[in-house]
Amino acid sequence: MADVTVAPEIRRLSKCELHQHVDGSIPVDLLWSMLRRHGLNPVDSLEEMERRLVLQPDEEGSLLAYLDKFHYPLWITQFYENIRSVAEAIVRQALEHNVRTLELRYSPVIHTFAGLTVRQSVRAVLSGINRVRAEHPDLRCGLVVIAMRQHGPHIAKILARQTVGEAEHLHQRSGVVGFDIAGPERGNPPRLFREAFDVARRGGLGVTVHAGEDAGPEYVWQAVDELGAHRIGHGCTAVRDRELLRRLARDGIVVECCLTSNYQTGAVARDAPHPILAFLEAGVPVAICTDNTTVSDTDQDRETARVAELLGASGLETVRTIHEQAAHRSFIGRTRPGALAR
Secondary structure, three states: OOOOOOOHHHHHOOEEEEEEEOOOOOOHHHHHHHHHHOOOOOOOOHHHHHHHHOOOHHHOOOHHHHHHHHOOHHHHOOOHHHHHHHHHHHHHHHHHOOEEEEEEEEOHHHHOOOOOOHHHHHHHHHHHHHHHHHHOOOOEEEEEEEEEHHHOHHHHHHHHHHHHOOEHHHOOOOOEEEEEEEOOOOOOOHHHHHHHHHHHHHOOOEEEEEEOOOOOHHHHHHHHHOOOOOEEEEOHHHHHOHHHHHHHHHHOOEEEEOHHHHHHHOOOOOOOOOOHHHHHHHOOOEEEOOEOOOOOOOOHHHHHHHHHHHHHHHHHHHHHHHHHHHHHOOOOOOOOOOOOOO
16 A cells, blocks of 8 residues: 655644554564574565565455464463563553554454463563553553454353453553454354453453454344444445445434455455445544554555545544544443443
């Protein structure tokens, strides 16, 4: 995707990030140093490693090709100290772009292959977050736990039960604020995961669902009607269904829009306008999100600038409002039984 000019006014904006994955946002130089320390570097230079971690132009157009970029980070994010370090680095990087409300997204199960428990895997991320918050107490941070679709509904339900114990409302510092499903979308409809989301909601967690990125609007309907989603991750195909747009607007269901990654994965065609414009026109609340800062080679300043550019003369004030409203709809500080019921 062509780069965008970031005006000083955009850099100064206080921003809200509601959809950023840990594994896809690890700074390249940090991951490179960790791989070398463990003797696991598959190539001989930082430049070669960067090409393996950042989506290249000739790799664009496929969600599966995009997800393949998560391969190498998993080699080293199996150990508590490493996970804590990458989480801390991601939060510090977000602060550089004036992100003041940050929800990180993370699948703890895929970080337990070397012996960590799910709880230890979750606590490692929270420990990294809290290190930064100790220096920046005004920073709002929380963790959204992801169940992977390919692991199936039973694992998702077990994960939801274990996750509730780390909920923010049960701890004095940053905690788990939401629950999500992600991974290969086609053939894994949201309705199959209903029991897991029932557990998460009863435990006081916010519900956000990856839906409508690589499957049709019927998956977004299921996320809303059967999983009780408060927010939708990506949701690109929802614009095909006018009744669905009305439903999202009526119930105030936020669509977490990730412009750069949507074009990179083929969720939005290169020559098509991004659905965020249709969402705004229909009155659907949106959030401007990075998805994966490393894989997509982006940051919150650039994503905000892209939206402002699309909106023309009103761009700066509109993105300011979007970030303010998104911060209000964050799960941080609101997660407890009954607090998020629609």
